[in-house]
Amino acid sequence: MSRLLQWVFGRLPIGWLQLTHKRGGFIAALSGVAFANVLVFVQLGIMNSMATATLRPYDFFLADIMISAADANALAEGGNVARQWMLQSFADSDVIAGMGLFVGNAPWDRGDKDITFTTFGVDPGQPGFLAPDIAGDAVLLQVQDVAILDRLARGLSREDAAAIRPQTPLSFETQGRTLTALDTFAGGGGFGGDGYMLVSDQTFLSLFASRTSGAPDHILLRLRSGADVAVVTERLRGLISDDKIRIRSFAEAAQEDLRYQQTQRPTGVIFGFGVLIGVLVGLVIVYQVLSADVADHLREYATFKAMGYGPWFFLSIVVEEALVLGILGFLPGLAVGTGILTLMGKVTTLPLAMTPGMAVIVFAGTVIFSVLSGVIATRRLAAADPADLF
Amino acid sequence: MNRDMIVEAHGLNHWFGTGEARKQALFNINLALPRGSLTVLMGPSGSGKTTVLTLLGCLRAVQDGSVQLMGQELCGATEAELTALRWRLGFIFQSHNLHESLTALQNVMMGVQVRTGVKDDLTRRAAARALSLVGLSDRVDYLSANLSGGQKQRVAVARALVGNPAMVLADEPTAALDKDSAAEVVDLLKRLGAERGTTTLLVTHDNRILDRADRILTLEDGRIVASKVSTGDDLDETLE
Ligand SMILES: Nc1ncnc2c1ncn2[C@@H]1O[C@H](COP(=O)(O)OP(=O)(O)OP(=O)(O)O)[C@@H](O)[C@H]1O
Ligand SMILES: [Mg+2]
Numbered sequence: 001m002s003r004l005l006q007w008v009f010g011r012l013p014i015g016w017l018q019l020t021h022k023r024g025g026f027i028a029a030l031s032g033v034a035f036a037n038v039l040v041f042v043q044l045g046i047m048n049s050m051a052t053a054t055l056r057p058y059d060f061f062l063a064d065i066m067i068s069a070a071d072a073n074a075l076a077e078g079g080n081v082a083r084q085w086m087l088q089s090f091a092d093s094d095v096i097a098g099m100g101l102f103v104g105n106a107p108w109d110r111g112d113k114d115i116t117f118t119t120f121g122v123d124p125g126q127p128g129f130l131a132p133d134i135a136g137d138a139v140l141l142q143v144q145d146v147a148i149l150d151r152l153a154r155g156l157s158r159e160d161a162a163a164i165r166p167q168t169p170l171s172f173e174t175q176g177r178t179l180t181a182l183d184t185f186a187g188g189g190g191f192g193g194d195g196y197m198l199v200s201d202q203t204f205l206s207l208f209a210s211r212t213s214g215a216p217d218h219i220l221l222r223l224r225s226g227a228d229v230a231v232v233t234e235r236l237r238g239l240i241s242d243d244k245i246r247i248r249s250f251a252e253a254a255q256e257d258l259r260y261q262q263t264q265r266p267t268g269v270i271f272g273f274g275v276l277i278g279v280l281v282g283l284v285i286v287y288q289v290l291s292a293d294v295a296d297h298l299r300e301y302a303t304f305k306a307m308g309y310g311p312w313f314f315l316s317i318v319v320e321e322a323l324v325l326g327i328l329g330f331l332p333g334l335a336v337g338t339g340i341l342t343l344m345g346k347v348t349t350l351p352l353a354m355t356p357g358m359a360v361i362v363f364a365g366t367v368i369f370s371v372l373s374g375v376i377a378t379r380r381l382a383a384a385d386p387a388d389l390f
Numbered sequence: 391m392n393r394d395m396i397v398e399a400h401g402l403n404h405w406f407g408t409g410e411a412r413k414q415a416l417f418n419i420n421l422a423l424p425r426g427s428l429t430v431l432m433g434p435s436g437s438g439k440t441t442v443l444t445l446l447g448c449l450r451a452v453q454d455g456s457v458q459l460m461g462q463e464l465c466g467a468t469e470a471e472l473t474a475l476r477w478r479l480g481f482i483f484q485s486h487n488l489h490e491s492l493t494a495l496q497n498v499m500m501g502v503q504v505r506t507g508v509k510d511d512l513t514r515r516a517a518a519r520a521l522s523l524v525g526l527s528d529r530v531d532y533l534s535a536n537l538s539g540g541q542k543q544r545v546a547v548a549r550a551l552v553g554n555p556a557m558v559l560a561d562e563p564t565a566a567l568d569k570d571s572a573a574e575v576v577d578l579l580k581r582l583g584a585e586r587g588t589t590t591l592l593v594t595h596d597n598r599i600l601d602r603a604d605r606i607l608t609l610e611d612g613r614i615v616a617s618k619v620s621t622g623d624d625l626d627e628t629l630e
């Protein structure tokens with residue numbers, strides 16, 4: 001390390017020698033930086049997994065445009081829309097298909113612990129609206145009271161899930177009815193429900209007695225291939241002038257949902273603040289360590305100044321120290337952060353994991369913010385007046 | 391300007407503070423130090439010795455009068471020019487001011503490294519040689535915290551001399567030392583200065599040092615009141 005720094009800075013690695021001279025303080029400083037890193041990693045991990053979990057259900061469907069109630073910020077939120085708008089939109093020659101999508105939460109009463117399925121009611125006659133890996137199961141859904149279950153659902157054991165086949169179906173009680181699961185698909189637990197379930201729209205309506213076929217939660221539209229989604233969306237907005245509904249491209253709806261979760265929902269905002277606090281903690285720790293270090297060595301620095309060392313020399317010492325703290329603090333932070341995220345992912349079955357992108361961002365952030373605090377800390381150097389040494 | 395003189399001051403005045411609190415510390419100082427000489431600056435506390443040293447050593451801006459150091463006028467010089475001039479000076483302070491986390495060798499290396507472009511192994515060798523000159527060859531890799539007071543001050547002497555400075559400025563370098571260590575340090579300065587042609591300006595109260603000086607300047611209330619030049623064994627008194 002010492003040799004590397006000597007080579008990088010072209011001088012004695014004074015910052016390194018100074019930091020490591022007081023071993024206890026050095027280890028404490030590194031732990032502080034590592035702690036700040038872990039904080040940021042955990043918060044980022046949760047934010048990432050929230051994004052993954054929020055966007056996940058959109059992957060189950062293939063659609064170009066989605067018509068929703070004006071207050072439907074997420075798939076499972078807001079009022080419903082009149083089916084008549086779907087028929088209206090067929091007036092546009094680019095719209096080739098439409099499907100009502102129903103969404104509701106159905107708890108599977110398992111005695112000790114319920115599993116809450118976010119349940120989608122779809123038209124089994126229109127497999128084109130389902131993602132390829134699910135579309136094959138549409139034919140199964142044509143039978144009343146059949147369900148396709150999320151094999152990654154929280155609370156459902158992997159063995160139980162793997163056993164669900166058309167030949168070996170699983171029957172279970174929900175909403176006072178008995179459903180038969182004939183197959184599974186890869187969903188994944190989110191922040192709302194424990195997992196997902198697909199049923200036919202008819203089955204959905206029998207599960208949720210208050211819902212009617214004329215008012216699904218969303219209307220999905222597919223367009224003629226080659227049609228410009230933005231242009232058609234704009235045309236439909238002119239065609240259907242009802243301010244209680246919103247017409248968006250499907251991709252846009254997914255992104256708006258994500259933005260809503262991250263900026264409007266308390267959980268998203270809290271985790272966003274968590275990242276900020278982690279960054280601040282790191283900044284303050286590095287600043288404290290470096291400015292205390294500068295203050296402790298004012299006489300030595302003043303001596304160097306007297307010997308003819310200029311401002312760049314002192315800046316480079318503090319930057320050297322900041323780099324050492326940032327880099328050496330990052331490594332344990334990365335290790336502990338990965339461990340905690342993996343553990344939390346296991347416990348919550350949320351898609352929590354360390355990603356290379358996160359590691360790179362946090363590393364760059366750590367180095368940048370460390371150097372920044374270092375540069376702020378050098379302001380104290382102005383107090384080192386070599387004329388006061390004599 | 392006399393070529394034999396490394397530094398010459400003419401009509402040097404200096405004030406501290408501003409407004410009401412402004413107080414003159416130096417009055418019309420005139421002096422010239424020949425190359426290779428050892429000059430002792432004496433005087434009671436508060437007479438302005440340190441102020442003279444910091445002005446000649448480019449550690450303070452010259453306010454009024456003229457100081458020519460190695461042919462360059464200090465009055466009106468920029469901070470960068472003063473910094474560059476300090477590369478050719480050596481300083482020894484009352485306290486050693488060694489860097490506690492560096493070894494004796496590394497501390498001395500800092501005295502050369504300021505001149506950028508100096509190779510690491512050359513720096514290392516020069517520092518080791520300087521330490522052997524002050525008799526500390528066996529303490530090269532000691533952290534400065536593990537050296538005695540006299541040894542630390544000798545490291546500081548090595549650090550001041552390692553870059554072959556044109557002039558060494560020392561402010562009571564022996565104040566913190568016992569009698570033997572003090573004599574040792576001053577002898578070192580005298581001997582190395584003579585060998586290398588280094589000019590030395592030494593502030594001291596220590597009477598034992600006086601007989602080793604080429605000349606003695608005495609300050610009182612910011613004025614030079616006596617300037618004795620040694621000719622052979624006895625000192626020749628000339629009043630300014
Ligand atoms: N930074 C300063 N600000 C204001 N006044 C100062 C400052 N430094 C020195 N003085 C004043 O200038 C005068 C000369 O001080 P100087 O330090 O040069 O004396 P000295 O001869 O070195 O004394 P000593 O033997 O005690 O070190 C004193 O009256 C002192 O109070
Ligand atoms: Mg003094």
